[in-house]
Amino acid sequence: MRVAILGAGAIGAYVGAALHRGGTEVHLVARGAHLEAIRSDGVTVLSPRGDFTARTPATDDPAEIGPVDYVFLGLKANSYASAGPLLTPLLHDRTVVVAAQNGIPWWYFHGLKGPYEGRRIESVDPGGAVTQVLELGRAIGCVVYCSTELEGPGVVRHLEGTRFSIGEPAGGRSQRCEAFSTAMVAGGLKCPVEDDLRKDIWIKLLGNAAFNPISALARATMVEIATHQGTRQMVRLMMEESLAIAAALGCHPEISVDKRIDGAERVGEHKTSMLQDLEKDKPLELDVILAAVVELAELTGTPAPTLRAVHAVTDLLATKVGVA
Template structure:
């Protein structure tokens, strides 16, 4: 079993190091000083579960790796459409792409029985650009419940969580999911194979769709948003609207808004990924996290006034990122 991690950033390098520790033949695709450090000294992981070093092969040229059985996609979703030249050398006829992305994936309606089966979500797959690069039959969903950060080149700080839920778009328990799950578990991670991965998608999205844009607009941490009366009320409305949209497309995640808000407050002074990207003047991952939710609201005629208002303002903000 050969695995390539395309986008060996904080999450990707951590997963790659864990897979290597478990005995998988894994190759990291990275760049810059981070790549240089990995080549020289491997990936060093600092974790409350125990520090370790993984001497994983690493390159910035996927052609040096060649075809693999699995590609763990650690890129931000807004770069999927342009990743063709990077991923093509890694593919053979049955290569599986495990996409560890936030928000609504490009494959969302693939294999989902019901009135929207096979429908393309334009916000995340405009004109089918992502599907052309990442064919639907290759996709396995992955929802990340893990927090890591790059503390320095080749140095990954694991903060909390080891769960990577995976699942087939059609809800089956496939051999490829079971094989990948076993490799992750051998490396010390949790990797349950879910028959309804969309449930996990909406549970995580319930927080991301609200906290990420609000954090970027207010330059605020999770605990600041949860404790401020006005933003807490706004997040509550956004979460309630998100749950209604999920129900309209046939998903009913069993989680309360109050529990989600209280959990966010306990996280403390944590900056969301969108706020971190904003501070680094990087493109905001807005399409899959919020624009897609608004698109599904329109598709299902579900009222979403708060989501739409916050999306409009954050979308304007996103046009100013990278223009300074």
């Protein structure tokens, strides 16, 4: 099995290092000082589960790698539509794309039986631009329950979690999912193949759709949001609205809103990825995390006043990011 990690940042480099440790042939696509450090010294993982170093091939030119069996996408979802030049050299007829993204994926209605089967979500796939780059038939979904950060070029700090749930858009279990899961487990990760990955998508999205935008607006950490009376109630309302939207789409994740908030509180003084992007003046990953949820509320006729209000203000904030 040949695997390319396209976007070998904190999560991508961690997955690549783990797969390499498990015996998979892995190639990392990175850039800048991070790439040079990997070429020189490999990827160093610092983890409470044990430190290790993986010396994997790395490049900024996917053409040097050529076609692989699996591409693990470590890119932010807002860069998918422009990823074609990087992705194309890695593909053969049966290459599988494992998309480890936050929020609602571009493939959400692919293979989903019911009134919305085959529908495109404009927020995440504007004009079909993402589908043109990432063919629906290649896609395997991936929900990441793992926290990492780049401590320096070539150095990944693994904070917690090792689960990468995967699944076919059409549901059920496939040989290509099972093979990728086996490789991930050999590298020391958890990689369950879910019969219905959409439940996992919504469970994670409950937290992301609420905590990410509020953290950016308030410049607040997880524990600050969860322990402030006003924002805790806002998070609860956003989560309840999100569950109602999921139910209207036929998905019923079994989760307690209060337990979800308590779990976020235990994470402590952690800055969400959206707040980190804001502080670095990077584009906010708002479309897949919140705009798509609002779009799905409109599609299903589900009331979502809190989600709409928070999205409106965060969307205005997003227009100011990167503006001098």
